[in-house]
Amino acid sequence: xxxxxxxxxxxxxxxxxxxxxxxxxxxxxxxxxxxxxxxxxxxxxxxxxxxxxxxxxxxxxxxxxxxxxxxxxxxxxxxxxxxxxxxxxxxxxxxxxxxxxxxxxxxxxxxxxxxxxxxxxxxxxxxxxxxxxxxxxxxxxxxxxxxxxxxxxxxxxxxxxxxxxxxxxxxxxxxxxxxxxxxxxxxxxxxxxxxxxxxxxxxxxxxxxxxxxxxxxxxxxxxxxxxxxxxxxxxxxxxxxxxxxxxxxxxxxxxxxxxxxxxxxxxxxxxxxxxxxxxxxxxxxxxxxxxxxxxxxxxxxxxxxxxxxxxxxxxxxxxxxxxxxxxxxxxxxxxxxxxxxxxxxxxxxxxxxxxxxxxxxxxxxxxxxxxxxxxxxxxxxxxxxxxxxxxxxxxxxxxxxxxxxxxxxxxxxx
Numbered sequence: 391x392x393x394x395x396x397x398x399x400x401x402x403x404x405x406x407x408x409x410x411x412x413x414x415x416x417x418x419x420x421x422x423x424x425x426x427x428x429x430x431x432x433x434x435x436x437x438x439x440x441x442x443x444x445x446x447x448x449x450x451x452x453x454x455x456x457x458x459x460x461x462x463x464x465x466x467x468x469x470x471x472x473x474x475x476x477x478x479x480x481x482x483x484x485x486x487x488x489x490x491x492x493x494x495x496x497x498x499x500x501x502x503x504x505x506x507x508x509x510x511x512x513x514x515x516x517x518x519x520x521x522x523x524x525x526x527x528x529x530x531x532x533x534x535x536x537x538x539x540x541x542x543x544x545x546x547x548x549x550x551x552x553x554x555x556x557x558x559x560x561x562x563x564x565x566x567x568x569x570x571x572x573x574x575x576x577x578x579x580x581x582x583x584x585x586x587x588x589x590x591x592x593x594x595x596x597x598x599x600x601x602x603x604x605x606x607x608x609x610x611x612x613x614x615x616x617x618x619x620x621x622x623x624x625x626x627x628x629x630x631x632x633x634x635x636x637x638x639x640x641x642x643x644x645x646x647x648x649x650x651x652x653x654x655x656x657x658x659x660x661x662x663x664x665x666x667x668x669x670x671x672x673x674x675x676x677x678x679x680x681x682x683x684x685x686x687x688x689x690x691x692x693x694x695x696x697x698x699x700x701x702x703x704x705x706x707x708x709x710x711x712x713x714x715x716x717x718x719x720x721x722x723x724x725x726x727x728x729x730x731x732x733x734x735x736x737x738x739x740x741x742x743x744x745x746x747x748x749x750x751x752x753x754x755x756x757x758x759x760x761x762x763x764x765x766x767x768x769x770x771x772x773x774x775x776x777x778x779x780x781x782x783x784x785x786x787x788x789x790x791x792x793x794x795x796x797x798x799x800x801x802x803x804x
Contacts, residue, residue: 391732391733391734391735391754392732393462394481394482395480395481396480398457398458398478398479399445399457399459400445401456401457402456403454406476407475409431409524410472411429411430411470412439412470413427413429413468414427414441414469414470415427417440423444424441424443424446425440425467426439427441439455440454441456441465442458443465456480462480465482466486468530469484469485469486470528472521486530488730489731490535490731491533491535491537492537492730493521493537493538494508494539494540494541495540495541495553496515496541497509497513497515497540498510498511498515498545499571500542500612501542501612502674503609503610503638504608504610504611504675504681504682505609505674505682506673507673508540508672509673509674511541519553522553523556526556526560529560535565536557536565536567537566537567539569542573545574548583551583551584554566554568554584554587554588557589557592558587558592567593567595567634568595569595569636570594571597571619572618572620572623573615573619573622574622575626576618576625581626581631585626585629592631594633596622596623596636597619597637598619598637600616601646601653602616602653605642605643608642620657620658623658632662634663634665635665636664636665639666639686639689640682641684642682644684644692645689647689647693648692648695651664651696651697651700663705664706664707666696668686670711670755671753671755671756671760672753672755676755679759683759685763686712687716687761690716690717690718693717693721694721697724708725712750713752713761714745714767715766715767716763725748729753733753734750735754736749737764739764740764740766741766742774744768744769745769
């Protein structure tokens with residue numbers, strides 16, 4: 391796991407900062423541990439600020455600096471951070487070397503999904519949107535993709551649309567992926583405004599948790615959510631926007647995945663892709679364990695049928711957050727290494743697996759609960775443990791690792 395937060399180990403800044411978001415610019419070609427901090431306002435005082443790593447202290451006694459802790463020692467030229475007003479805390483916002491970068495826009499939301507890994511809050515956090523504007527201004531033109539997450543990003547209304555336009559202006563060639571519950575787009579005038587600002591690389595990922603309103607509204611804990619979500623998808627489709635349908639598979643949705651896939655094929659065949667996703671055992675997923683947890687091995691056949699149905703209808707389909715050993719071999723080619731690198735891990739037994747390089751692995755939170763059927767596999771889809779003398783090797787490797795999965799989360803109530 392990669393830490394994205396840290397506390398400065400040393401600092402020499404005696405004032406409250408006016409700007410909080412900065413890009414790391416290498417101080418000189420010969421200096422890899424010393425960065426000038428550049429803000430989106432180039433006339434700002436930030437040019438006088440410095441970030442150093444590995445316990446270094448700038449030779450100029452008049453330099454204002456902050457020293458990054460060891461866990462943030464991976465920071466390199468071009469990465470973007472935010473500082474607290476007293477520069478005591480460092481938050482990594484964008485990493486050039488990351489496999490995925492997302493900006494949290496708000497923790498407020500009008501859904502309250504049973505398995506939400508980022509439980510909604512009600513407090514004002516507009517500063518997150520302001521931070522996103524600054525971060526986008528500092529990103530390089532070569533950035534391949536960024537994501538907007540929440541909460542519900544469309545909560546901001548026109549300011550959200552302005553942010554989408556800001557991406558188009560600053561990063562016209564960068565793909566933007568927005569995670570939204572889709573309900574706001576049921577207002578056609580809002581969807582129309584969004585479409586006028588979104589460029590050809592902008593996609594909205596919208597969840598559908600049932601083939602009818604009862605199941606979907608139960609999962610998101612909001613009345614009329616299904617109708618608003620589907621109408622939002624229809625509006626975006628009419629406006630020619632890129633759309634992804636997301637389905638998180640858990641105890642309530644997994645048994646219905648074939649019906650959900652059929653609903654998508656019949657009613658939303660114009661969507662650009664569908665992502666069928668495993669649980670992240672954080673937030674409400676842990677708190678609502680008895681309502682959401684299901685071992686993926688229990689829906690292995692249903693998931694395979696749903697994937698093949700979607701693919702047969704020429705809908706680009708992906709399976710996220712699942713280990714290959716709990717997927718039917720017939721759909722391995724649809725599995726994607728989707729977990730962000732900063733929270734992606736592998737179990738000790740995976741070291742002997744022949745397909746570990748193509749397997750998505752685990753969320754760090756899998757230590758709170760994951761399938762009890764994890765095992766090393768051969769490339770042709772058979773358990774590696776069927777081979778003679780391999781079990782002793784797997785046991786030996788497992789005993790050397792300190793990170794252990796639990797088949798039942800510690801918060802389980804039954």
